[in-house]
Amino acid sequence: xRLPPMLPTYQALLSPASLVKMTGLALMTLASTTVMAxxxxxAEKLKPAxxxxxxxxxxxxxxxxxxxxxxxxxxxxxxxxxALALNLAEQTTWRRLLYLKDSKPGQTKNAKANxxxxxxxxxxxxQTGRSDxxxxxxxxxxxxTANNLSAAxxxxxxxxxxxxxxxxxxxxxxxxxxxxxxxxxxxGEFDAWMAKLDPQRLSVIFAEEYLDNPLxxxxxxxxxxxxxxxxxxxxAIDHAHALNDSVxxxxxxxxxxxxxKSMTGLYPNDITIDPYxxxxxxxxxxxxxxxxQYPLQLTHAEIQQIMRHVWETKDLGLPYYxxxxxxxxxxLRYIDIVRxxxxxxxxxxxxxxxxxxxxxxTDEALITEQTYLPADDSLRQAxxxxxxxxxxxxxxxxxxxKGLGSSTNPDKKTDSTTxxxxxxxxPESLISKDNKLLTTPVMPANNNPNNAHLLQRAMVGVGSRDxxxxxxxxxRAGFNDLLDRPDGYPENFALEGAALSFRVYxxxxxxxxxxxxxxxxxxxxxxxxxxxFNPINSAKTGKTWGLNLGATRVNDGSEPAGGDHLVVNAxxxxxxxxxxxxxxxxxxxQPPQLCYALGTGxxxxxxxxxxxxxxxxxxxxxxxxxxxxxxxxQAEVQVPYWYHGDIDxxxxxxxxxxxxxxxxxxxxxxxxxxxxxQAVRLQGNYEFQDxxxxxxxxxxxxxxxx
Numbered sequence: 001x002r003l004p005p006m007l008p009t010y011q012a013l014l015s016p017a018s019l020v021k022m023t024g025l026a027l028m029t030l031a032s033t034t035v036m037a038x039x040x041x042x043a044e045k046l047k048p049a050x051x052x053x054x055x056x057x058x059x060x061x062x063x064x065x066x067x068x069x070x071x072x073x074x075x076x077x078x079x080x081x082x083a084l085a086l087n088l089a090e091q092t093t094w095r096r097l098l099y100l101k102d103s104k105p106g107q108t109k110n111a112k113a114n115x116x117x118x119x120x121x122x123x124x125x126x127q128t129g130r131s132d133x134x135x136x137x138x139x140x141x142x143x144x145t146a147n148n149l150s151a152a153x154x155x156x157x158x159x160x161x162x163x164x165x166x167x168x169x170x171x172x173x174x175x176x177x178x179x180x181x182x183x184x185x186x187x188g189e190f191d192a193w194m195a196k197l198d199p200q201r202l203s204v205i206f207a208e209e210y211l212d213n214p215l216x217x218x219x220x221x222x223x224x225x226x227x228x229x230x231x232x233x234x235x236a237i238d239h240a241h242a243l244n245d246s247v248x249x250x251x252x253x254x255x256x257x258x259x260x261k262s263m264t265g266l267y268p269n270d271i272t273i274d275p276y277x278x279x280x281x282x283x284x285x286x287x288x289x290x291x292x293q294y295p296l297q298l299t300h301a302e303i304q305q306i307m308r309h310v311w312e313t314k315d316l317g318l319p320y321y322x323x324x325x326x327x328x329x330x331x332l333r334y335i336d337i338v339r340x341x342x343x344x345x346x347x348x349x350x351x352x353x354x355x356x357x358x359x360x361x362t363d364e365a366l367i368t369e370q371t372y373l374p375a376d377d378s379l380r381q382a383x384x385x386x387x388x389x390x391x392x393x394x395x396x397x398x399x400x401x402k403g404l405g406s407s408t409n410p411d412k413k414t415d416s417t418t419x420x421x422x423x424x425x426x427p428e429s430l431i432s433k434d435n436k437l438l439t440t441p442v443m444p445a446n447n448n449p450n451n452a453h454l455l456q457r458a459m460v461g462v463g464s465r466d467x468x469x470x471x472x473x474x475x476r477a478g479f480n481d482l483l484d485r486p487d488g489y490p491e492n493f494a495l496e497g498a499a500l501s502f503r504v505y506x507x508x509x510x511x512x513x514x515x516x517x518x519x520x521x522x523x524x525x526x527x528x529x530x531x532x533f534n535p536i537n538s539a540k541t542g543k544t545w546g547l548n549l550g551a552t553r554v555n556d557g558s559e560p561a562g563g564d565h566l567v568v569n570a571x572x573x574x575x576x577x578x579x580x581x582x583x584x585x586x587x588x589x590q591p592p593q594l595c596y597a598l599g600t601g602x603x604x605x606x607x608x609x610x611x612x613x614x615x616x617x618x619x620x621x622x623x624x625x626x627x628x629x630x631x632x633x634q635a636e637v638q639v640p641y642w643y644h645g646d647i648d649x650x651x652x653x654x655x656x657x658x659x660x661x662x663x664x665x666x667x668x669x670x671x672x673x674x675x676x677x678q679a680v681r682l683q684g685n686y687e688f689q690d691x692x693x694x695x696x697x698x699x700x701x702x703x704x705x706x
Contacts, residue, residue, distance in 0.1 A: 076145045079175055080138055088174055089134035092340035096333070097167050097309065098124075098133055099318075102343065120316055125160060140167055141175075146183050154184075162187035166308035166337075190311055197241055197273070198227035199307045204294040204331060204367065205242070206358055207283040208447050208490050209479070211532035212542045214255070215247070215262065216287070217495055218479070219354040219449070221328045224276060224293065225307075238435040242279035243310065245271050245330040247320040265319030271310070271330075277435035284375045285429055288541070290445055290490075291373040294358060297366050302338040309337050324350075328357040335366065351477065355449035355488070362450050372444035373437075378588030379426045380539035382442045385583045386423035423586065443586045445491075452488020453677050453705040455479065459501070461681075461701025466694040468517060472701060474501035476526075482594075482624045482634050483671040483681060491590050492533040492577075492624070494546075499526040522566060526550040531596075535579040538590045546573035546598060557689040558610040558644050559657040564694065565608025573598040573620060581626075595623040602640060610647055610657060616640040630673040638665045657691070664688040677705040 088094055090103045099116045115131045116123075125143060129136030143157055161168060162185060172182070203224040210216040222244040229239035247262050248270035261267045283289045298306070320326065329352040332344040344364065348356055361367045374382070422441045430438050459474035477498035480489050501523045527549045534540035548571040556562040575598035579591035602616040622636030640663055647657045667685040674680065684698040 075181055076142050079141055079145060079177065082175055083137060083141060083171075084134075086174065088171070089137045091174070093170055093337065094137060094167075095133060096337050096340070097170065097312075098129075098136065100133060102346075118316055118318065122163065123312075123316060125164070137171070140164065141171060144168055144171065144177070144182055149183075157183060158185040158187070161185050162190055164312055165190055166305055166312050169305060169308060193311065194307065197225055197307065198229075199225050199303050200228050200231045200300070201226040202296045202298060202303055202306065204296060204358060204361065205280075206292045206294065206354055206449060207287070207289045208291070209355075209493060209495065210287055210289050210490075211493075211495060211530055212534075213287060214259070215322075216289075217530070220283075221331055221354040221357060222279065223331060223334075225273070230276075235436045235438075237276045237280065237431075237437045240276035242274050242276045243271070244274065244279060245269055245327045247322070247326075248317070259322075262320060262322040265321045265325070267320050268317035269320040269325070269330075270317070271314040273310075273314070275435075277431055280373070281429075281431050284373060284431065288375040288377040290375050290378055290447055292358075292448055293371040293373060294361070294367040295369055296335070296361070297368060298335075298338070305338050306334045309334065324352055326352060328352045328354045331357060332360075335361075351455075353455065353478065355452060356455055358449045359452075359454075367450075370448065370450070372448070373430055374440065374442050374445070374588050376429050377539040377541065378445060379428070379430070379440065379442065380588075381583070381590060382423060382440075382586075382588035383426050384539060385585060385587065385589075386420070388583070389585055390420075390424070441586070442588050445587060445589055446487055447490050449488050451676075453480075453485050456706050457484075458704045458706065459681070459701045461699055463503075463697060463699030463701075465697045468694070469506045471504040472501060472523070472699060473504070474524075474701070475499065482531075483632055483669050485630075485671075485673050485676065485679065486626075486632075487676075492535075492594050494533070495528075495530040496526055497528050499529075499550075500524060521553065522551070524550065524552045531573070533577040533594060533596060535577045535590060535594065538579050539588075540590070544575055544577040544596060544598065546600075547571070548573075554604065554609070555663075555687060555689070555692040555694065556609045556614075557642065557661050557663040557687075557691050558614070558647055558659060560691055561693045562689075562691050563608075565606050567604040567606030567609060569602065569604050571600055571602040573600040575599050575619075592626045593624070597621050600638075600640070610644045610659075614642045614644045616642040631670070633668070633670045635669075636667050638667070640664075661689070661691070663692070671703070679703040679705075 083089070092102050095101070095103055099118050101113060104113070111131060114133060116129075118124075118130065121130075124130055124136055126132065126135040126139035129139065140161075143161055146153075146157055149157060161183065165187070168182075171177070201224075203226065205222045205224050207216070207220045207222075209219040222242050225241040225243055227239045227241075230236045246269070247267045249258050249262060249267045253261065280291065283291050318325070329345060329348075332348070332352070336342055336344055342364065344360060345352075347360060358367065426440055426442065427438055430440065432438055455478045457474075457476040457478075459472065461472045463470055463472055476496055479495045479497065480486070480493050481496055482492070482494050486493070502520060503523050504520050505517050507517055507519050529546075529548045529550065531544075531546035532542065533544050534542040535544075548569060551566060551568050553564045553566050554569075555564050575596060577594060577596040579594055581591040581593040583589050583591045598620045600616075600618055600620055602618075603613070604616075605613045618638065618640035620636060620638050622634065624632065624634045626632055642661055642663055644659045647659045665685055665687050667683070669681065669683045671679050671681045679702075681701050681703050682699070683701075684696070686696045689695075
């Protein structure tokens with residue numbers, strides 16, 4: 001590995017190290033001339049003719065070695081002084097190359113701030129490099145400029161230096177070190193790796209959110225490495241590679257243990273570089289998830305430096321944190337390495353999810369174009385839609401595709417006949433058997449994360465529970481429910497995490513005949529709540545199911561005048577769903593309306609309800625209707641049958657409750673979108689259980705996404 005010279009020839013000749021070298025050569029020449037001067041006649045008679053030559057060569061060699069060693073030492077001393085004067089060890093890029101946090105005023109001597117999270121000793125040159133960025137810089141600089149080493153020393157030096165091409169490149173740039181002053185090293189493995197990848201362009205690849213694999217529920221990002229050949233021909237993905245960061249979990253661990261370890265850094269990360277067709281097929285064909293490709297606006301020099309850094313870090317096995325240090329954060333960290341002024345990662349300080357990263361890179365103008373790659377089920381759905389349109393003599397399919405480019409080649413126009421024929425004869429997959437990328441006239445789905453509302457949601461509203469008025473305050477960390485604006489997410493995507501809501505009751509009007517109502521109560525706390533819909537009349541092949549874990553307030557129907565109590569809740573649903581309505585012509589999208597029927601099992605625990613627990617089974621029946629692009633409605637009837645066990649006589653009323661009962665609940669919700677990140681939501685429910693005191697609730701709220 002030889003890095004390109006950083007200075008013009010005339011500048012190199014005038015550098016301090018070069019002046020030392022020139023002076024050394026002059027002294028060597030003078031010494032040689034002195035030793036080789038004509039000997040006296042007496043000396044000529046006393047010594048053999050060949051001896052002066054041997055002694056002269058020995059003196060020359062010793063002098064040259066001493067001068068070279070002196071020159072190397074002098075070069076290092078001058079460069080190290082220059083590095084210290086420039087305070088390079090505190091430069092943002094150097095610290096990021098070592099995984100250190102950016103330097104802040106007053107933290108220069110802070111041990112914690114200067115300690116790298118990387119514990120692998122091979123990641124550092126200096127023995128104290130993990131906690132001393134200056135010592136690490138000087139140790140690397142000394143090795144970079146070490147010349148005239150023995151064979152053993154040269155081999156050891158080379159083995160170490162070949163591990164750090166990104167750091168060497170950066171130091172050479174900062175100190176303007178000519179190639180001639182660098183130690184001679186041959187890094188065959190690194191050179192072959194770079195030659196194989198031939199990195200010419202980097203792109204973010206976004207695989208949509210996928211509830212049927214909980215570890216991909218938030219979506220996934222990786223990087224596409226385009227070579228000269230794949231860049232010249234977009235079909236030639238067999239000449240491209242995928243850079244992927246994922247969790248190296250233990251497949252023998254159960255789901256709960258796997259999830260906990262993934263979130264708490266108890267598994268290492270796994271950085272791999274695979275042939276791109278293999279990785280793309282995993283998403284398009286295996287999971288059947290649509291993919292979006294976003295080329296990054298990076299210079300050639302930035303791309304090369306990112307790949308040098310990948311070489312340095314790909315085998316570290318750092319702790320993987322599902323929500324903070326993950327596939328998406330690693331992409332931002334790579335870019336921050338070559339653009340120290342950007343600090344992209346710091347803009348997402350709490351949770352880093354793939355869709356947020358795509359939006360951030362777009363906002364920063366690092367993403368300016370995009371390509372849609374439909375999954376296998378989207379191609380099947382597009383064919384179903386085309387056949388339905390043909391059967392109904394619907395010309396909309398033709399008109400939609402006419403004059404428009406394909407999803408993979410938007411610049412290529414199609415006429416109506418070609419478009420109709422292509423939609424009816426779509427390939428089974430976008431990847432051919434010889435690993436080429438095919439083109440289709442299927443238009444992009446409405447799942448581009450750049451079109452989605454922002455991840456977090458806040459709600460403030462007013463409502464009433466029977467005769468009690470209240471103010472409601474809510475927060476949700478992510479993502480989307482069936483009433484939220486659907487753009488930018490997979491169709492019928494319903495996943496909520498880390499949500500809570502409070503109610504502040506107006507207690508001045510509290511009825512004297514009812515128990516005293518607390519003024520502030522926790523209404524809901526959701527850890528995770530999601531539903532995966534795969535309509536049986538669509539091209540989807542998965543099941544329809546749901547999961548709900550958290551705490552909520554419920555009315556206890558086992559007791560007379562049953563009131564509401566906070567309980568811990570766990571529920572699982574499974575059933576069928578059906579889509580209806582006309583699907584958008586020319587796309588692989590499903591029908592816009594949805595109905596579902598789910599069987600459910602539930603467990604609730606809380607000290608306020610009878611016996612402190614209840615279990616239930618039942619059914620949930622509902623429909624979601626897209627009334628207009630900005631208006632949606634959802635109606636649902638829940639029919640649970642609850643069991644508490646044996647119920648004692650109430651000590652206060654002398655009445656006996658019931659240990660098992662039906663408690664149907666009807667709910668209705670409507671949301672109108674003001675714009676992408678604002679909405680108004682109306683919700684209400686009614687409980688069909690005579691023993692429940694407060695049967696109906698109505699609430700109107702303002703919704704803000706941020």
